[in-house]
Amino acid sequence: MAQKRVLMKGNEVIAEAAIRAGCRNYFGYPITPQTEVMHYMAKKMVQIGGNFVQAESEVSAINMVYGAASAGFRVLTSSSSPGISLKQEGISYIAGAELPAVVVNIVRAGPGLGGIQPAQGDYFQATKGGGHGDYRNIVIAPASVQELYELVVEAFNLADKYRMCVMILGDGTLGQMMEPVAFRDEETIETVAKPWAAAGRNGESDHHTITSIYIDPDVLEGKNLELQAKYDVVKANEVRYEAIGLEDAEIVITAFSTCSRISRNVIRQAAELGIKVGMIRPITLWPFPYEIISKTADMPNVKAFLDVELNAGQMIEDVRLGCAGKKPCYFHGRLGGNLPTQKEILDKIVAIHEGKMTQGGNF
Numbered sequence: 603m604a605q606k607r608v609l610m611k612g613n614e615v616i617a618e619a620a621i622r623a624g625c626r627n628y629f630g631y632p633i634t635p636q637t638e639v640m641h642y643m644a645k646k647m648v649q650i651g652g653n654f655v656q657a658e659s660e661v662s663a664i665n666m667v668y669g670a671a672s673a674g675f676r677v678l679t680s681s682s683s684p685g686i687s688l689k690q691e692g693i694s695y696i697a698g699a700e701l702p703a704v705v706v707n708i709v710r711a712g713p714g715l716g717g718i719q720p721a722q723g724d725y726f727q728a729t730k731g732g733g734h735g736d737y738r739n740i741v742i743a744p745a746s747v748q749e750l751y752e753l754v755v756e757a758f759n760l761a762d763k764y765r766m767c768v769m770i771l772g773d774g775t776l777g778q779m780m781e782p783v784a785f786r787d788e789e790t791i792e793t794v795a796k797p798w799a800a801a802g803r804n805g806e807s808d809h810h811t812i813t814s815i816y817i818d819p820d821v822l823e824g825k826n827l828e829l830q831a832k833y834d835v836v837k838a839n840e841v842r843y844e845a846i847g848l849e850d851a852e853i854v855i856t857a858f859s860t861c862s863r864i865s866r867n868v869i870r871q872a873a874e875l876g877i878k879v880g881m882i883r884p885i886t887l888w889p890f891p892y893e894i895i896s897k898t899a900d901m902p903n904v905k906a907f908l909d910v911e912l913n914a915g916q917m918i919e920d921v922r923l924g925c926a927g928k929k930p931c932y933f934h935g936r937l938g939g940n941l942p943t944q945k946e947i948l949d950k951i952v953a954i955h956e957g958k959m960t961q962g963g964n965f
Contacts, residue, residue: 612747621646625676660688691733695814704767707771710774717938720939740886742885743772760840774939844881846866848882855908855910875952909933912942915935918931
């Protein structure tokens with residue numbers, strides 16, 4: 603049974619959700635706008651007998667994650683954009699060793715040091731593999747504080763299920779906003795046996811070795827093929843999205859996280875102008891919901907797509923892949939930590955409806 607709703611900041615809910623999911627190990631380094639995750643963990647881990655370490659750097663933190671995950675423990679780290687860049691080598695090692703871990707990226711504006719305002723410029727980094735080698739992370743994009751709770755808990759279950767790194771991709775708005783959240787009295791923790799873990803011999807003759815080092819090319823190729831086969835299973839079973847008003851939509855907005863929140867009111871505003879607008883909100887950015895995009899592009903009532911992001915146009919590449927040229931795909935983005943207004947999005951919808959928009963490079 604759900605408890606009474608509590609007003610909490612998004613970053614704090616991330617930490618509380620991880621604790622409720624059975625995470626007792628947190629390693630990180632402070633960086634705005636996600637530092638409240640660390641603050642919360644610093645207080646709570648002491649109280650529940652967990653492990654909290656403020657590492658000397660993001661590089662150290664991700665390698666501590668590697669160590670705890672190797673021993674079979676649920677483990678979390680969090681950071682923001684430049685900090686996630688520093689963790690990329692370790693995330694690739696985690697993927698190569700097939701270790702379950704959860705990484706939170708509360709995205710800030712970039713490139714470079716950028717600013718602390720919200721952005722979605724890390725989409726490519728998260729979904730295409732920001733580190734070296736042929737690997738994938740499951741990437742989940744919550745759109746509310748309640749979803750942060752639900753999906754962080756789910757991230758730990760998915761990490762254990764597939765022995766993968768799962769990334770929660772949020773932004774500064776989501777991490778800093780306060781909304782009511784309802785916690786369950788008890789979490790469903792999907793217990794997965796971890797016979798591979800380096801947790802001592804336990805009477806066995808051989809110890810367990812966690813590694814991503816395979817010197818022989820054929821052996822390494824075989825390992826890569828095993829990973830790709832696993833990723834195919836994830837793609838077949840873990841695609842998640844929200845579809846709104848597609849049945850009679852003339853124009854379909856694609857947006858995730860904060861941009862999807864802004865776009866919801868635009869759907870109502872467009873209806874008042876006699877324009878039927880729907881929305882597809884990817885919840886898993888990888889695996890991406892190509893199938894629903896493709897099916898929607900086949901619908902005769904749908905005339906065009908409008909992709910809305912806090913970047914120069916990243917997810918739109920996946921939207922266009924899903925559309926496969928069947929319908930035009932337009933883009934509206936804001937940069938530098940600026941948020942698109944409802945009026946900006948509505949003006950684009952009106953222009954598309956009236957045939958006044960051209961594809962490509964439109965902000």
